[in-house]
Amino acid sequence: MIGLVDCDLGNLRSVANALDCLGQDVSVLTTPAGFDDCSHLILPGVGSFAVASARLRDRGLAAAIQAFARSGRPVLGICLGMQLLAESGEEGGTNPGLGLVSGTVVRFDSKHVPMIPHVGWNDVHFNRAHPLLTGVKDGVDVYFVHSYYLPANEAQVLGEADCGQRFAAIVARDNIGGCQFHPEKSQANGLRMLENFCDWNGQC
Amino acid sequence: MASNPVSSVPPTTHDRHGLRRCLRCGLPETYETIEFDPSGVCNICRQKEYKDGQVKWDDRKLTLDAMVEEYRGKTDYDCVVPFSGGKDSAFTLWYLVTQFKLKPLVVQFDHGFMRPTLRANNERTFKRLGVDVISFTPNWKLVKRVMLEALIRKGDFCWHCHTGIFSYPMHIALRYQTPLVFWGEPSSEYTAYYDYKDDQIEEVDETRFNRFINLGITAEDMAGMIKHDFDFDFRDLKPFTYPSLRELKKLKVRSVCLGSYIPWDVKKQVEIIERELGWKGDQVEGMPWELYNYEKIECSMQGVRDYIKFLKRGYSRVTQMTALDLRNERITKPEAERLVNEFEGRKPPSLQLFLDYIGVSETQFNDIVRKTVVPPHQPDFVGMSEAPKTWDFDRWYREPTPGRA
Numbered sequence: 109m110i111g112l113v114d115c116d117l118g119n120l121r122s123v124a125n126a127l128d129c130l131g132q133d134v135s136v137l138t139t140p141a142g143f144d145d146c147s148h149l150i151l152p153g154v155g156s157f158a159v160a161s162a163r164l165r166d167r168g169l170a171a172a173i174q175a176f177a178r179s180g181r182p183v184l185g186i187c188l189g190m191q192l193l194a195e196s197g198e199e200g201g202t203n204p205g206l207g208l209v210s211g212t213v214v215r216f217d218s219k220h221v222p223m224i225p226h227v228g229w230n231d232v233h234f235n236r237a238h239p240l241l242t243g244v245k246d247g248v249d250v251y252f253v254h255s256y257y258l259p260a261n262e263a264q265v266l267g268e269a270d271c272g273q274r275f276a277a278i279v280a281r282d283n284i285g286g287c288q289f290h291p292e293k294s295q296a297n298g299l300r301m302l303e304n305f306c307d308w309n310g311q312c
Numbered sequence: 313m314a315s316n317p318v319s320s321v322p323p324t325t326h327d328r329h330g331l332r333r334c335l336r337c338g339l340p341e342t343y344e345t346i347e348f349d350p351s352g353v354c355n356i357c358r359q360k361e362y363k364d365g366q367v368k369w370d371d372r373k374l375t376l377d378a379m380v381e382e383y384r385g386k387t388d389y390d391c392v393v394p395f396s397g398g399k400d401s402a403f404t405l406w407y408l409v410t411q412f413k414l415k416p417l418v419v420q421f422d423h424g425f426m427r428p429t430l431r432a433n434n435e436r437t438f439k440r441l442g443v444d445v446i447s448f449t450p451n452w453k454l455v456k457r458v459m460l461e462a463l464i465r466k467g468d469f470c471w472h473c474h475t476g477i478f479s480y481p482m483h484i485a486l487r488y489q490t491p492l493v494f495w496g497e498p499s500s501e502y503t504a505y506y507d508y509k510d511d512q513i514e515e516v517d518e519t520r521f522n523r524f525i526n527l528g529i530t531a532e533d534m535a536g537m538i539k540h541d542f543d544f545d546f547r548d549l550k551p552f553t554y555p556s557l558r559e560l561k562k563l564k565v566r567s568v569c570l571g572s573y574i575p576w577d578v579k580k581q582v583e584i585i586e587r588e589l590g591w592k593g594d595q596v597e598g599m600p601w602e603l604y605n606y607e608k609i610e611c612s613m614q615g616v617r618d619y620i621k622f623l624k625r626g627y628s629r630v631t632q633m634t635a636l637d638l639r640n641e642r643i644t645k646p647e648a649e650r651l652v653n654e655f656e657g658r659k660p661p662s663l664q665l666f667l668d669y670i671g672v673s674e675t676q677f678n679d680i681v682r683k684t685v686v687p688p689h690q691p692d693f694v695g696m697s698e699a700p701k702t703w704d705f706d707r708w709y710r711e712p713t714p715g716r717a
Contacts (some may be wrong), residue, residue, distance in 0.1 A: 130561045131558050131560070
């Protein structure tokens with residue numbers, strides 16, 4: 109069972125549909141109850157870091173996600189969900205993230221990135237092999253929508269993209285993974301990555 | 313001799329009909345997925361070089377061994393083998409049963425045109441190998457109607473066979489919860505929809521099905537195309553639908569070509585099945601019978617299919633077979649050209665049977681085909697010589713003559 113964390117922000121249904129097509133059963137989690145029944149956890153998200161961060165804390169979901177992560181089971185953040193894995197984010201003021209990967213999420217600099225938000229298809233280049241990337245093609249376009257990013261200077265970065273500034277497109281640390289792009293909207297490569305996540309035991 | 317600085321293409325690359333052809337294998341520019349490199353050699357020939365020189369076949373075989381062991385003994389059958397009885401599926405079945413000792417479920421989709429020699433081959437093969445077989449034949453009234461529709465829309469009447477052959481075995485894999493499906497020859501042997509590269513091993517899946525197998529027409533599309541004049545139940549079309557991705561993923565289906573893991577060598581494989589299974593070749597309409605008796609023996613409408621291809625694209629199976637032999641250096645260029653000139657483009661006796669099936673006249677047929685011609689080819693519909701009848705022509709199914717019982 110794949111748990112899908114719902115904090116009333118964004119693209120839950122498209123992720124759920126993608127998982128359904130991949131043969132997975134999905135449980136939508138709005139409260140800390142139900143986390144124990146899940147083998148994997150996905151944190152989707154479209155919206156503001158500040159709002160999402162507050163909701164996760166207010167509803168007790170932040171602590172539940174952190175406990176799930178400590179249990180060694182795999183966690184995947186998508187888009188804002190990936191940003192929320194970081195230590196903090198600067199969208200809507202500085203707010204704490206889940207601290208499951210390191211770094212602070214910052215806004216693109218308009219001096220370097222002509223069009224903010226960065227919307228559309230862009231190619232991702234892998235830094236190393238990882239179970240999440242099995243059978244996923246390197247250098248192939250995936251679909252992005254975001255104005256903030258996690259800088260690409262950490263050992264945890266699996267894949268980078270460049271829209272005028274280099275940024276972390278895919279991160280992984282221990283049993284935690286995240287992608288800034290939307291795998292559920294990224295055709296065969298994105299679906300393969302979601303499928304890899306569902307098959308992953310959290311070990312590297 | 314003075315060179316012509318204007319034209320980058322030497323005139324010898326074009327045939328007598330004005331079509332550009334590969335300098336090595338002779339395939340024309342109207343061939344699906346073909347591209348020519350600066351030296352005038354086509355991408356299919358280049359794939360063959362890659363297959364022979366670059367693919368690490370020893371590694372591929374280890375991958376195959378591991379895959380087979382992963383699935384062995386887990387369900388009622390070790391694998392599903394879709395089976396037409398042609399040389400490729402006969403070899404595939406022989407290989408899996410004798411080399412791996414697998415217990416396959418053989419699935420035979422009967423398109424309606426199986427020939428006597430093929431049926432005898434199949435019975436002999438199943439008995440000698442000792443395998444379980446499921447055979448399925450779709451509704452003939454529906455088949456006739458969709459043949460007409462596909463001919464009109466695409467100039468290819470074989471939609472029911474293309475789709476049914478690739479979708480029906482997947483339904484069976486689900487029904488028997490048998491996740492491993494083995495096809496034979498990879499399409500990269502003869503087209504460039506997929507290549508032989510390690511990271512692009514062809515999965516025989518819904519993507520491939522929609523990419524070129526189904527002619528861009530799903531079963532749902534077909535239902536919409538014929539419902540105004542044909543009475544049917546949508547369930548009649550179910551064998552031609554691809555099963556849901558969710559069900560296939562849930563079962564963790566692997567649907568692969570044996571030829572992606574062992575180098576495909578048709579001539580050698582035909583020798584093996586002749587020796588081990590008593591497999592027999594057959595006369596095929598429009599082909600040189602002595603040379604090419606091992607290819608496409610499974611369908612009595614093959615001659616019509618090749619004839620339409622010649623009208624649409626300016627070549628037929630003779631060119632395809634000589635291209636394979638030229639690529640494998642089994643024939644000389646003059647010999648290939650002689651065969652093409654002598655045999656290609658002759659009208660098959662089965663054309664009248666086919667016209668009776670779909671209920672159109674030859675004039676109407678020509679008008680339909682004319683609309684699907686692939687430029688720059690320009691067909692000549694008149695003055696075609698007739699190909700000889702095969703030995704079993706009189707035994708092929710005929711629609712009842714109107715007015716007679």
